[in-house]
Amino acid sequence: MCAALEPVTEPSHSIAPPRRKNYSEEDDVALLRQVLLDRPFDKPRGKVMQHWDSLAATLVASSGFTRSKLSGKNSQSRINQLVRTHRETMKKAALLSGVSEEITERDQLLDELVELLDDATLVEECKKKEEQKKREGDEEASLVARRVAMERLEQTSAAVEDGAQQDNLVRRHLRLFRSEWNSS
Numbered sequence: 001m002c003a004a005l006e007p008v009t010e011p012s013h014s015i016a017p018p019r020r021k022n023y024s025e026e027d028d029v030a031l032l033r034q035v036l037l038d039r040p041f042d043k044p045r046g047k048v049m050q051h052w053d054s055l056a057a058t059l060v061a062s063s064g065f066t067r068s069k070l071s072g073k074n075s076q077s078r079i080n081q082l083v084r085t086h087r088e089t090m091k092k093a094a095l096l097s098g099v100s101e102e103i104t105e106r107d108q109l110l111d112e113l114v115e116l117l118d119d120a121t122l123v124e125e126c127k128k129k130e131e132q133k134k135r136e137g138d139e140e141a142s143l144v145a146r147r148v149a150m151e152r153l154e155q156t157s158a159a160v161e162d163g164a165q166q167d168n169l170v171r172r173h174l175r176l177f178r179s180e181w182n183s184s
Helices: 025-038 048-061 072-095 105-183
Strands: none
Touching: 025 048, 025 072, 025 105, 048 072, 072 105
């Protein structure tokens, strides 16, 4: 009876949410390899996140990747972080001339990725400039067409006015002629 009145106690170990797992060097290398293969950053607008999601699914399914969960957004964020830190490291390394550095596979992959990203950015900028030139050319052509149409309209209006004035003159002469004819 005494046991029934005692509160039920939880086990001493609590169920805590799993801790965040940092990316290992191997995970970064696997992610970089997959990004260089798939090039999701090069995909057309509106399809980029789908490609990042498929890249993440491919990585999770591969045996060389230790993380059990990865989303497209997380993989994109990790790549952006790696590229940002690599660019900063390269700036610092450029200032330290003469110092030899150990270059890892990760660094080589990042060098290649940074080069591809820069090339993709240049291509995108060139496309935008070409589109802007085309828009400006189209706009200029439409302005010329509008100006020509307005000139023609003015000429037509002037011709109609001249015709109307001549018509009025003929009517006056007819009235005068009729009035003279009727009076005679």
